Amino acid sequence: SFNAASSEAYVGAFVKGIKATAEQYGYDITVFENNYNQAEQNQQVEQYLSSGALPDVFIWWPPDAVAGLGSLRKLAKTGVPVLKINQLPNEQDKAFIFGYAGPDDSLRAYNAGEMMVKAMKMKQAAGGDGYNVIALSYPHSYGGYGLSINAFKQAIAGTDLNLIGDIGEGFGQANGYKGAAKLIAKVKDQGIHFVYGMDDAILTGGIKALEEAGYNVDWYAGTGKSGSVDSDAVITVGTVCNGDKQMITDGKQFGTTLQSPLHEGQLAIALVKEYMENGKLANYINFTPNPSVTGATMDFTALRGFDGKLYGINELCSGAWD
Amino acid sequence: MENFLKKITKDVDLSFAILLSFCVYVFFAINIEVFFSHNISFAILERFAVLGLVGLALTICIIAGEIDLSIGSNAALCAVIVVKLTDPLGAPLAMIIGLSVSTLIGATQGFVIAFIRIRAIVITVGTLMLLRGVALLIAEEKTVMLTDFRVPDFITTKVLMYFSPASLTVIFIFICVGIFMRYTKYGREIYAIGGARKEALTAGIPLRRPMIIAFALSGFCAGFAGTVIGLKSGTAQGLGLQYLLLAGTVAAFVGGVSILGGKGGVLGAAIGALTVNFLNTGLVFYALQVHFVQLFTSVLLVIVIVFQTMSRVFDSRQARKSLLATIDERKTSLLEKKRSALGR
């Protein structure tokens, strides 16, 4: 498997997952990491291939959905089947891979959008108003950005919600914070009522910035998790649950759409198994589930992994989910 | 040949660089059975095509007594331009445009440095950011990529077992630059302003010419590195390639170039780049986490630093010894004269 550095919490969990499952099925797997750096991966691929030793299957996670094509072509040229993960295949890829395993960026974002609409309704019910949304995004140069932002817009289209700001400072909490701080300064006096984080790591940083700027992001009314919303709170919704669980438990984050690196790892191996056994995949695109999770539902959420076992949310999520 | 050997043995830093790279290679050759194979050698040369160029770019600046932080951005910019223009204009024209932009940028920096008399490191801190942004703009903050992959396929095809058109071109560039630096008046001027700027100016060397040439050269090399990367993968990003600066600098220093300027050369740059490549390539087979690769690379650099520090101390000791020796041999005869003349 060629993938990004396990320094990234999500990738870290993914690597754990894929190794564990591979072991379970008796495959042995080598993981090549890179620093979210396509050029670096290209060279690794080059070097690995030059060693002449070929595996039965390549599992390929491009740091950049588009820029990875060079490496993909090299891998494919060897005749060894390639499974693409994490980044939805685009037209050029199709010729070189036998399938895709990973999240559905669009669905993920769409669910987030719907969750926000739901929250908006609850807030209205509680007598709050204000419908301005800001998005804390991936860098706009990054492949996943387009899919996500469009799906999200779709989900909130037709409602009162309107997107007034979108900044892509970078990945992770640190950049999430920086970006949010800047965006807040910009749109402050238009008013901010809803925040969409393209992933929870970014959102966690964003929430810190919001709090510092004096916003109330705690959506629980006095009643606790009764499902009613504090009418003047800024509602934040994230995805991927790779951030800080505490944000949700404290009610600073309304909800997230679960995306489990564990699933992704397991699914990848499962598909490899399927492909090895009957030479093809039942279906070409295979998504990991992206259910919505809110503070209210969180503790009861459990999902079946692709190994058949049932996993609690803490096992499924990456980031600060012990 | 034998005076070539003489030259190497005279230059302590260079010979140490050679020794070091030899050790690294042997280490991996022993521990990884496939390492000593022409496939791997091919891969190493492929990587050399990039890192070597960047190392060369930095080596030239350092020889001129300056350091250019903007090469990473310059490379990225060139990569973006070339990849973007290859589809409409065809690779050759695209390369010409991209490379002339990079070279021009280098030359401009050289001019500014010579004209204002500021340190390159100062101005290139700024241009690092500037060019990075420009690259991002030209790429419209997306990843630019080819639709037609014949070019990448061509430049990565194997020739003569070890080489590809890419690596062959780079080796050719190395030879040309090497000849230029060592055998032409202009090359020697670059060494001069690097090694002893005050003396060079007193000798009547115009600061601007060598400075502009040096930075134009390094800009060209950086740009070419970017071109190779871009065309090999068929894609380019505005934010990419920042890692080249570090890798290239390490390569240059491991190659034994002296930061004080005026010393080192193309050969050293090549060896430095190879050493780093041996290391990286070797480590790939251990499938280590990224930070270990960085760790080991820096350890390599530290070894060089320690060696150079020690050899400097040793040199000064030697210098004093020889001084005292020459005095002692002049002593007897002169003191003899003194006795006879002054009766004391």
Add this chain to the structure above:
Amino acid sequence: MSAIIENNQLPFSTKFLQFYKDRTLLAILLSLFAVMFIYGIFFTENYLTITNFKAIIRDAALYGIMAIGLTFVTLSGNFFLLSLKETASICGVTFAMGMATGFGSPDLAGNFLVSLLAALAVGVVSGVIQGYFVGMGGNPIVVTLGGAGILYGIGAWWSDNLVINFTRPHDAEWLGTGSFLGLPSITWSFILIAIAAEIVLRHTNFGRKVYLVGANKAAGKATGHENFSMAIIVFTICSVCCAFVAVAFVAQMDSAQSNYFSAEFGSSGDMTILVIATVMVGGNSIMGGYGSTLRTSLGAIFIAMVDNMMVLQGFNSGPRIVGVGLMIVFSIIVFGLFAKGSRAQE
């Protein structure tokens, strides 16, 4: 031959300018500000708001503090510490480790003081070691470049390259997200450190030595001020500043990770470069012996202003980097041209 004339009671303004005898350069910096202001006022809405200026200074604070530390290195003629972000990274990891695990001993877990001291200690050690090599005559650029990779490697190795979280509430919140009299603690830290640094440079023997050794190492040696100890001290100061920034930032994020400060994908770019640029935009002489931490602080705010304004103008990261880069190059060239008059760099 000029007779001896007491300069009795000069007007205050002259005294002030003599105090900052590098008047031209300071003037340039200030006029640059003026331009930014005027542009900002007329062409950017909610630029002139208090909150926005808070945001600007808040932005400047993090790399501003690092830059102040680096200014000591530069003024003392030891060029740069190229391992800024790596030092910060390893110190951040150390701090988070302390807050999360208490370095193995659970009763220490979450103990702010212990974690802080540990982080600073790491900064001191790395500063002393690198300073030692430089003092021995090693070239700062090479030495600290080597140091960078090693520090990062160790930090990542130790933290197994994972995010280290410690949950709220914790004792470091006051530093991370807390604020006092309406200003975030980190902003206060920036202001206080800036003042302290300026006092040290202007009114202590150590500060004077920094300038003297920076201006001329040989003359320094001849008058009994060796660069050996100087190098060790300034590199330590700089590293400690990095450590402090790391602690503040980690305290704010309730988490640390070895690559927090190397924004590979952050459009704001590489922390180390940003900090160096800040020192240069302050118009400090890279050859040493000339400049001040005040100018560095102004430089930091200046860069933050440019970036902030472009955000408010709704620019994407691309143009923003261009803008900041342009401003840096521009001011460096202007400084260069003027410095040429009063004092050539060579």
Add this chain to the structure above:
Amino acid sequence: MSTNPILKISKVSRTFGAIQALKEANFEINEGEIMGLVGENGAGKSTLVKIISGFDPGFKGSYQINGKEVKFETPSQAEESGIAIAQQELSLIPNMSVAENIFLTGAKVKKFATLNTLAKMARPYLDEVGLTEVDPTTRINLLSVGEQHLVEVARLISREAKILILDEPTAALGEAESRRILEMVERLAANGKSIIYVSHRLDEIFKITKRITILRDGVSQGIQETKDIDVNKLVEIMLGRELANMFPSKADHISDDPKLEVKELWPDGVLEPVSFSAFKGEILGLSGQLGSGAGEVLASIAGALQSRSGSLTLNGETFLPKSPSHAIKKKIAYCSSDRKKDGLFLGRPIFENLTSPALGAISKYGFNFGSSEDNYSKNLAKEFLIDVKRMHDESGLLSGGNQQKVALGKWLSIKPDVLLVNEPTRGVDVGAKSEIYQRMRELAARGITIIFASTDIQEITYLPDRVITFYRGMMIDEHRLEKIKTPLILKEITDPFNETNL
């Protein structure tokens, strides 16, 4: 001279900041003649020849070659019209080979050449200057200083120019090497080259030149036919005054309690250990040419130069300074010969320079607030007549003279027992010179022991109470008060063993 000159300079002025290096100076030279250019330090000789050779376009006045007005922006332009120079400061690249250095730059240098071809091309020129045994491919920094100067000359003649300029070529050479240069110069002149020869060694000037141009404080004092002028006349024109009168009168006697005793001190670069003692309140002069060992002895007393063995005894303590700071602690102050290199912090204001050795004196607990430093430095400034108005100016903006006053004056801040000065007045204008001499005398009178080394024969004759002469790393002799006579000392520092009869 009826023949009209091939090079003619008239009413040329050059100012640096506030000082005027050249004031409407005139100069000319004919085909095939050797023109001497003399004048004391700072008279403007180098400035003039820099202008002639295109290194210094920033002058006012007329510059004609073969009657045609010319304006050189760069050295290479001057070279194209047949002018080449070997400058006073070394201009060789240390870690380049001899051959590469000779053919480093210039219009006529081959664009492309291997080291071996360069070596072949360099051979004849090296032979010409007598470096027959030097391999052109050896690195410059492996050569002795003398040999390096010869390489400079070799580069000069390799330019194949019509007009050759030598700015103090023999300053660092021994007699034999010097003589070779002189012969070469005469040979070149015989082949129809015109040569401008700048030197402080008047014997050389009289030996080879046909005419002499004399500069005094940037003003040319007319051209003299060498044959109808003698040394004293020349010196008089050069200095424009009676020699002695700018020196303070000497002490009437030398106290006999030794303040500093130097025992068996063996500095690097000196042939044998030297022992002598310096008395309270005297001015002791160490006289000798470059590399004679006088400077070395001074430096190693100050801990600035390593020495193989030996010890000092000062105020009853016996020790050997390991470093300048060690010496400073023992109240030994050392003012080196090169103020720009390690004497001054050129970028820093004057007052900081003045207090730099004694920061402790101007601060409490390491802090330095208020005006204590101001007053402290002002007093020092007054002592050395440094303009108090300019205390906050960069010392680099001062004239050579004032710079030297600062470099020297700063040492009073440590209240030294012994003050060591190497070349007290190098590159210093006449006015400042006599001030510095006055100051040194006053300090001595206050009981400070002053030891200075100098290559300037005047000041070594008229300033000190006692003189010790050095020759090629050996201590030769000692003279007191009225026994100090110029000819005697000149003899002892140039040719103590009657080897040469120039």
